Amino acid sequence: MAPQETDAVILVGGKGTRLRPLTMSAPKPMLPTAGLPFLAHLLSRIRAAGMQHVVLGTSFEAQVFSDYFGDGSSVGLEIEYVHEVQPLGTGGGIRNVASALRHDTVMVFNGDVLGGTDLRKVLDTHRANRADVTLHLVQVSDARAFGCVPTDDDGRVTAFLEKTPDPPTNQINAGCYVFNREIIEAIPAGRAVSVEREIFPALLNDGARVFGHVDSAYWRDMGTPEDFVRGSADLVRGIAPSAALPGTPGESLVLPGARVDPTAMLVGGTVVGRDAVVGAGARLDGAVLFDGAVVDAGAVVERSIVGFGARIGARALVRDGVIGDDAVIGVRCELLRGARVWPKVEIPEGGIRFSTDV
Structure with missing residues (x-):
């Protein structure tokens, strides 16, 4: 499974309410981050990993994305846009782009996560395990503020747990998934669906092959002002990787x-x-x-x-x-x-x- 035979899907439909008032004028993934729209850093990682076809699942201020990135040729990619007329949640948003997919393997990204994991290795894990779905799981020092995802000795996901004061693992959902296309096509269409609370638990109950790719790579949810400032600073200082970053770290x-x-x-x-x-x-x-x-x-x-x-x-x-x-x-x-x-x-x-x- 070569990366160029994998579709990349980025969910960018959120309104970014936690970052208001900044998101009153621009969608969160388009806010300037270390000199570029935040989304440009994620796109640079996708391109560096060898993926070529990208689908943006848009909703709020959808035109801003296409006005800036166009067909993707300016960043060395092929970009398509699929608009979400009404909020469909994470699972519904993924299902909504199914008609634009070209390949049997699909890598899905939350559009507000700054990460540093090697995307090729996540794809390798998916292939090696013959998985239906693979989740990137990142190890954090304190998992109490997050939902955690335990895995067995073979790396197979055993549960999806809500926030708890005594988490059984420090592995959390990092907002990056690899799906076999047929799993996406089986998600109910036309209604709001949560991939975390509905789709993943249902797959476990049905005995699907759901695995985790676990590492401790750089990871930050950019949804709050505090995290936005820290993530931008980490890019500038070279702590967070980005092939799109202008200049040298400092x-x-x-x-x-x-x-x-x-x-x-x-x-x-x-x-x-x-x-x-x-x-x-x-x-x-x-x-x-x-x-x-x-x-x-x-x-x-x-x-x-x-x-x-x-x-x-x-x-x-x-x-x-x-x-x-x-x-x-x-x-x-x-x-x-x-x-x-x-x-x-x-x-x-x-x-x-x-x-x-x-």
Whole structure:
């Protein structure tokens, strides 16, 4: 089973509500991440693994994907788009793209996961076990926040367990699966279906050959602002792999057209977007500045996302925050502990916000 004989399916239909207000203007997989739409990093891994045909299962803001990637030739792939008119869940979303598949083996990806596993090895595991379905399972230090997936000595999946305070294994579902095509075609069509809660347990009950490919490769769900910032920083610093990443790894990535004062400090995997401006004495630590953002002199931005065209006033402090597009944070403001500012909102000089939406 060569990789080029495998379809890649990416589920990108979610609304990204946990990343609001950023996803009010763009779908989560298209948010700038280390200088590129997040999806570009996943596509680069798919191409590097030898797969050629990609199907995007879209829903929310579907046109944004095709406007950017077109037929895929710009990234060395063949990309098709299948629109989901109503929410169908993970299983229903997979079933919805069945008509666009070309091969008997299908690798499915959640469109909001940043990973580093060797995709060829996952396919090799599927082939070696003559599996119906193979799940990529990643080992984490603390599995209590995740559903866990135990396997037997042969690597065969034995159960799918919800979050528990005492998980029997540190193996969790990493959001990457290999399906035999007939399994996808057997999923009920036209209705919402959960692959995790319905399809996989049903396959186990029916005695299907469901196996896990277990490793401890880099893995991060990019669904929250905290994880988005960390994932972007890991890409910039070379901790997370991406063949699409521009430049060489380092403490910061400054994109073309940006202007950074020589006295500013950029550390922690900071990204400064195109045409963004960073003033004298400003300090950015693990910050993500989207295109056109401005950080004025003496301001401090730590582990935060600053949206398109937003402005951080002089000597302001933003820590663990999300600043929406075109918002203005006034001089000497302090936004701390997860504060989120909606697009075009202005926070007056000296204002302080803690863990709130404004």
